[in-house]
Amino acid sequence: MELASKEVVRRIISGDETSFEKVYRYFYPRLNYFAKQYVLDYETSKNIVQDVFTELWDKRNTLQEDTNLNAWLFTVTKNKSLKIISHLKSQKNYDSYLKARQLAVNYIALSDFDTSNFVFEELQAQVNVALEKLAPACRKVFELSRFEDRKNREIAEELGLSIKTVEAHISKALRSLKADLKDYLPLIYILFHLHK
Numbered sequence: 001m002e003l004a005s006k007e008v009v010r011r012i013i014s015g016d017e018t019s020f021e022k023v024y025r026y027f028y029p030r031l032n033y034f035a036k037q038y039v040l041d042y043e044t045s046k047n048i049v050q051d052v053f054t055e056l057w058d059k060r061n062t063l064q065e066d067t068n069l070n071a072w073l074f075t076v077t078k079n080k081s082l083k084i085i086s087h088l089k090s091q092k093n094y095d096s097y098l099k100a101r102q103l104a105v106n107y108i109a110l111s112d113f114d115t116s117n118f119v120f121e122e123l124q125a126q127v128n129v130a131l132e133k134l135a136p137a138c139r140k141v142f143e144l145s146r147f148e149d150r151k152n153r154e155i156a157e158e159l160g161l162s163i164k165t166v167e168a169h170i171s172k173a174l175r176s177l178k179a180d181l182k183d184y185l186p187l188i189y190i191l192f193h194l195h196k
Contacts, residue, residue, distance in 0.1 A: 005069075006065055006066060008022075008023060008069065009063060009065055009066075009067050009069055010065050012056070012057075012060050012063070013060050013061065013063050013065065015060070020056075020057060020060075023056075023069065024053055025149055026147075026148075026149045027073055028049055028053070031048075031049045031052060031073060031074070031077045032045050032046060032049045033045075034074065034077055034078075035048045035049060035077050035080075035081045038081045038085060039081055039084050039085060039088075044084060045081075048077060048080045048081055048084060049077065051080055052073060052076045052077050052080060055076060056072075056073070056076075068120050068121065070120040070124075071120045074120075126180075126181060127177075127181065129180075130176065130177050130180040130181055131143070131177075133176065133180065134172075134173055134176060137159075137169060138169045138172055138173050139173070140159065141155055141159065141161075141166055141169035141170060141173070142169065142170060142173035142174075142177075144158070144159075145166075145170050152166045152167060152170070
């Protein structure tokens with residue numbers, strides 16, 4: 001993915017705020033959705049993701065140029081979510097038995113969730129194969145939408161298409177990717193906003 005490329009990592013390491021902001025805009029909703037599935041609270045997930053990006057910026061000098069940004073962001077989000085869940089489970093005055101039980105289940109599920117470099121590299125390879133199957137126009141629209149986080153209107157103007165055509169291309173691409181990448185859910189849902 002373009003916003004997780006080595007070039008983007010190099011720019012962030014060097015303190016390029018524009019690259020950092022682009023990564024933030026692209027990954028924020030994905031990480032927020034990911035965290036909320038486990039901590040069960042929107043405000044808590046927002047705080048977790050803010051902490052993740054603060055850590056990314058504060059520790060940018062410790063990153064390696066070949067850091068897999070996808071894996072790094074999701075791993076840090078996972079670890080911060082686990083810490084929050086552990087804290088919530090241990091609160092003696094935690095008043096919702098059902099929520100506490102769900103958090104316990106979520107803790108186990110999140111602990112087992114693999115956010116390693118290998119998983120993201122394998123996923124990227126499978127995504128590339130699936131994208132190759134799309135018609136060129138459909139692929140271009142999808143990449144602008146999901147990889148560059150462009151709005152449908154912007155894509156339509158850039159490519160000289162109607163908004164309806166852009167929407168149709170995105171729908172077709174999503175259907176195709178869901179079918180081709182079914183073995184990689186739910187991570188695919190989070191990365192590409194297939195749940196929209």
